[in-house]
Amino acid sequence: MIVVTLTARMQRHLYIKTGIISIAGIFLLFLPQIIPGSNYFLQILTTCFLYATLALSWNLLAYSGKISLGHAAFFGVGAYGSSLVALNFDINPLLSIWCGGCFAAILACTGGFLFSRLKGAYFALTTLALVEIPKMIIENWETLTRGSLGLLNIPPLRIASTIAQSYLPTYFINLGVLMLVFLFLTLIFSSRWGWAINALRQDEKVSFSLGINATFYHVTTMTVSGFIAGVCGAIYAHSVGIIEPSMVFSIHYSALPMVMSLFGGRSTIVGPIVGAFILFSIDQLAFQAILPIGHQILYGLAIMVTILYMPDGIMGLANREHLWHYSRQKK
Amino acid sequence: MALLKAEKITCILEERAVLNSVSFTLDEGEILGIIGPNGAGKTMLLNVISGFVRVSEGSIHFNRMEITHKPPYRLSRLGIKRTFQIPRPLKEQTVIENVLLAYVMAGRKLGKLNAVVEKVNSILEQVMLIDKRDILAADLTLSEQRRLELARTLAGNPRLLLLDEVGAGLSPAMITYIQDLLEKLNKSGVTIILVDHFLNLSVQLAHRVIALDNGKIIAEGLPQKVLDSPRVREAYLG
Numbered sequence: 001m002i003v004v005t006l007t008a009r010m011q012r013h014l015y016i017k018t019g020i021i022s023i024a025g026i027f028l029l030f031l032p033q034i035i036p037g038s039n040y041f042l043q044i045l046t047t048c049f050l051y052a053t054l055a056l057s058w059n060l061l062a063y064s065g066k067i068s069l070g071h072a073a074f075f076g077v078g079a080y081g082s083s084l085v086a087l088n089f090d091i092n093p094l095l096s097i098w099c100g101g102c103f104a105a106i107l108a109c110t111g112g113f114l115f116s117r118l119k120g121a122y123f124a125l126t127t128l129a130l131v132e133i134p135k136m137i138i139e140n141w142e143t144l145t146r147g148s149l150g151l152l153n154i155p156p157l158r159i160a161s162t163i164a165q166s167y168l169p170t171y172f173i174n175l176g177v178l179m180l181v182f183l184f185l186t187l188i189f190s191s192r193w194g195w196a197i198n199a200l201r202q203d204e205k206v207s208f209s210l211g212i213n214a215t216f217y218h219v220t221t222m223t224v225s226g227f228i229a230g231v232c233g234a235i236y237a238h239s240v241g242i243i244e245p246s247m248v249f250s251i252h253y254s255a256l257p258m259v260m261s262l263f264g265g266r267s268t269i270v271g272p273i274v275g276a277f278i279l280f281s282i283d284q285l286a287f288q289a290i291l292p293i294g295h296q297i298l299y300g301l302a303i304m305v306t307i308l309y310m311p312d313g314i315m316g317l318a319n320r321e322h323l324w325h326y327s328r329q330k331k
Numbered sequence: 332m333a334l335l336k337a338e339k340i341t342c343i344l345e346e347r348a349v350l351n352s353v354s355f356t357l358d359e360g361e362i363l364g365i366i367g368p369n370g371a372g373k374t375m376l377l378n379v380i381s382g383f384v385r386v387s388e389g390s391i392h393f394n395r396m397e398i399t400h401k402p403p404y405r406l407s408r409l410g411i412k413r414t415f416q417i418p419r420p421l422k423e424q425t426v427i428e429n430v431l432l433a434y435v436m437a438g439r440k441l442g443k444l445n446a447v448v449e450k451v452n453s454i455l456e457q458v459m460l461i462d463k464r465d466i467l468a469a470d471l472t473l474s475e476q477r478r479l480e481l482a483r484t485l486a487g488n489p490r491l492l493l494l495d496e497v498g499a500g501l502s503p504a505m506i507t508y509i510q511d512l513l514e515k516l517n518k519s520g521v522t523i524i525l526v527d528h529f530l531n532l533s534v535q536l537a538h539r540v541i542a543l544d545n546g547k548i549i550a551e552g553l554p555q556k557v558l559d560s561p562r563v564r565e566a567y568l569g
Contacts, residue, residue, distance in 0.1 A: 195432055202421045209381065209415075210436045210487065211407035267423075 078230025108226020150244025265313025364533025410490030
């Protein structure tokens with residue numbers, strides 16, 4: 001895969017992005033040493049990393065022009081896949097989370113093939129229905145998955161020399177996975193593949209005329225997106241310890257990455273991360289205290305404000321080139 | 332040698348034959364003009380050749396290979412490049428990025444990056460867009476968008492160029508310029524099909540002209556001869 005960042009504009013974007021995120025990553029890596037002991041903020045950050053990764057996976061698919069309403073399918077399959085592998089074969093959760101990702105990728109690849117011709121709302125509705133298939137199978141395959149009783153005693157993620165009950169291993173693993181996914185996507189977005197899916201989003205017909213194989217790129221994008229979402233689900237399962245179908249296949253995990261990506265700015269790579277950090281922090285630190293039951297109203301508000309006042313999200317506002325572009329159009 | 336050979340292509344959309352048993356051949360290095368009144372099937376013929384619309388009957392051969400039901404991206408990789416009647420630039424990308432995309436997706440080895448940029452710059456110079464290099468494609472005028480379409484096809488290393496109304500909406504001076512450019516391209520070995528409603532390019536450029544009306548070929552031959560034929564006059568003037 002050849003990395004193509006030819007114009008000055010793209011090079012600048014790439015340097016700024018990787019620079020900022022690397023610095024932030026290193027800072028976050030040492031943050032637990034600065035804030036000692038069990039800290040509420042670190043726990044929130046841990047979940048932020050997970051949601052940011054999930055939002056990035058949703059955003060990858062959106063970058064290729066397909067809106068998914070069913071990322072919970074991949075999340076849930078990843079969670080169940082990894083838990084079952086870890087429980088039945090006694091494998092270290094650090095390895096089994098990747099197995100979970102692979103199961104989700106298989107589902108995503110199949111879905112990608114079947115839905116590759118669907119566009120827009122039709123694709124979105126189909127993905128919404130896709131969630132039900134693995135959910136039904138898992139609910140009814142009681143000998144393997146214990147059905148709606150769920151799985152218990154899922155082994156927690158552990159790195160050598162850390163205490164089992166601490167959330168710190170999860171903190172580092174989530175951060176690591178987020179950084180890994182971010183760097184991988186940055187690389188992809190500036191490669192031939194990224195160019196192709198970017199063109200597909202903007203104009204499918206033109207993409208054909210340039211020689212872009214739409215089916216191939218849609219299927220691979222969906223597979224990678226599903227894999228990442230699956231890994232997120234797996235990490236979630238191991239950090240919670242108990243899962244049941246209605247929990248991991250809930251619409252929550254389809255809607256959340258979408259809201260976060262839209263709020264932060266889709267079709268940018270930093271956007272979903274920013275969205276996840278801002279929204280989840282506000283949710284946990286402010287709304288949870290004010291409205292203990294209905295605190296998720298925040299996500300509904302966020303999506304309304306985004307669509308009405310900043311269709312390109314926060315990163316769209318921050319991007320000066322875009323502002324300049326719009327002001328010129330208005331004249 | 333015939334580069335493109337269309338045999339009895341019929342295309343039925345919504346129970347109407349938009350192309351009715353159209354046959355023609357195109358030699359390597361030729362410029363073919365396709366003229367006809369509105370709704371004659373000119374653009375449909377390009378859509379069929381470039382694979383965007385499937386034919387109901389008949390066959391198309393390119394370079395002695397059957398391409399009748401091949402998807403458009405395959406045909407594009409074979410070197411059949413097209414422009415669109417209404418320009419479709421990728422609006423979120425700058426001019427040079429649009430052309431680079433076409434260059435990268437043509438599937439050749441890229442080699443040194445500086446050389447690629449130089450090549451793309453020279454293409455932009457050819458279509459006089461070098462000043463607009465770093466402007467978003469959405470901000471271009473119609474004339475510039477048409478030239479961007481042309482630049483994109485040039486970047487794709489074409490063997491057969493399908494140009495849909497490439498001269499429409501351009502100033503006379505620009506049309507003369509495009510004419511020279513296409514002539515140069517043709518001399519370098521690119522075969523061209525020109526769809527031309529207003530006849531401003533095909534009369535001067537084309538070696539041969541096909542006149543379409545209601546999806547049928549009504550006249551074929553040298554440009555002036557076709558224009559003078561009573562059936563073509565009747566089709567245009569009603």
